[in-house]
Amino acid sequence: MHAADPSSPPVFRFAPSPNGQLHLGHALSAILNHDMAKAVGGRFLLRIEDIDVTRCTPEFEQAVYDDLTWLGLDWESPVRRQSEHIAHYQSALDGLIEMGLAYPAFMTRGEVKAAVAKAEADGTAWPRDPDGAPLYPTDDRHVSETERQTRITSGARHAWRLDMAKAISIASDGLSWNEEGDGEKGVITADVSAWGDVVLWRSDAPSSYHLSVVLDDALQRVTHVVRGLDLFQSTAVHRLLQRLLDLPEPRYHHHRLILGADGRKLSKSEGSTGLATLREEGASPSDIRRLVGIGAG
Template sequence: MPGFVTRFAPSPTGPLHLGHAYSAMLAHDMARAAGGRFLLRMEDTDLERCRPEWEAAIVEDLRWLGLDWDGPIHRQSPHIEAYNARLEPLAEGGLVYPCSCTRGDIRAALAAPQEGVVHAVYPGTCRGRSMESRQPGDALRLDLARALTHLADADLSFLETGPAHEGCHRIDPDRARREIGDVVLSRKGENFVAYFLASAFDDADQGITHVIRGEDLFDFTPVQVILQHLFGLPTPVYHHHRLIRDEAGRRLAKRDDARAIAKYRAEGATPADIRRMVGL
């Protein structure tokens, strides 16, 4: 079994742009240089926005770039119920609770400034509700304080090899309570499961040893590490790479059709041109 297994995991909600191409090519190159495996995963749990035609376009662009992957494409959407079923041990352990708060409710509760809070986190309005009180449409939130108490003896750390955050990072429980809070893991009746939960399950199930992704996702990592420990999953090595930005310094997004790979292809660019554009 190769010791290096990574993946490229786009959401098929729009065209592949230069930033995606850089991430995919970097992960592919690192895997091949290590004699390892490169997998392709479609993170298509957003059932309203994901489209088969976007997936087909992404696959076409990746093949045009000269990338090949090991094994079939893994799609998350057929597994949403299975992801949610795996939350049962947390429910039995009292580590999750139902939440009926709307986004407006949360904004209102957070209207007063909170000293020491770097990111707006859920104020805990529904914390303390029992699972028996859960209604259709309720979200399921992680009770982070209880989870961290449950993991008091665990080594909550991860190794980062990306240039901006290189080193071993230990998760400070107090900071996690302030900056992460009780995140939503799923929502009943809406076939919704959180990105960082489905990704954590899939990384373990697919034997991912190295996660290579943009540095804009670095802040998700502590949440995933906590979930990995709660479910007894291994923690991979993380590599958060630089972002490809536009002339104004903004990171590229799906709306940046001007930088879509398909557009460069139509204008006569070659895969080597794309590599030069992103600094590979």
């Protein structure tokens, strides 16, 4: 594991996906990263996580720049765009495949749903991840290499998943992270088994959030990951991948979420909290800081 260079300035990043308008929750995260970097003489980076080419658009990407500029935030150039670095993620995936830690997963969402429904109808409680999604069945772990290659060659649609059992056996001992955020603080034990065989490379888009985020953070020398509490549990997966890929360990700060009127975290579909909408209605950058509970920068 590589240690951060203590002589280098701290590095913070804001990494939105341009698949909708930024809302107040994004504003909180962007402002926190910007202000925390400024307070310690660090660097503030903007990363565009645009792997999902079916939902991410140039218009939404430009809106990110417009919103952050309006908020008075400034970031380093050039901006890293994930869509320009697919080969880097592919190389890391290939390494995990060579280590025997990733396998092709052929089951469709419908097949997984049917397997879960059948098991639960028979009285078996199907395990679910911290986000509430059912874990992927382990059947594809045991498919022979010959059959895998035959199915891939024939054009069978598939994703690549991490063999969590193997990964745990070689890399989970003493796995933890340093947490400085708004929830639980201190050294947090990483419970990776709760996530099952997570997706590393999707069938409908290159790479996955888990794989690309740890690679980008390492390449950009990010020292402080500041993001919402909804990603707190995901940090266990990220720490596991960092260890498997021999990547540096950043410090983590998971901040409170901005909730909507229904008590749930905001989504990009809620136009009433969109920064562009609020700006058009006459809100100022100071108003946004007040709405998310942050003082003037």
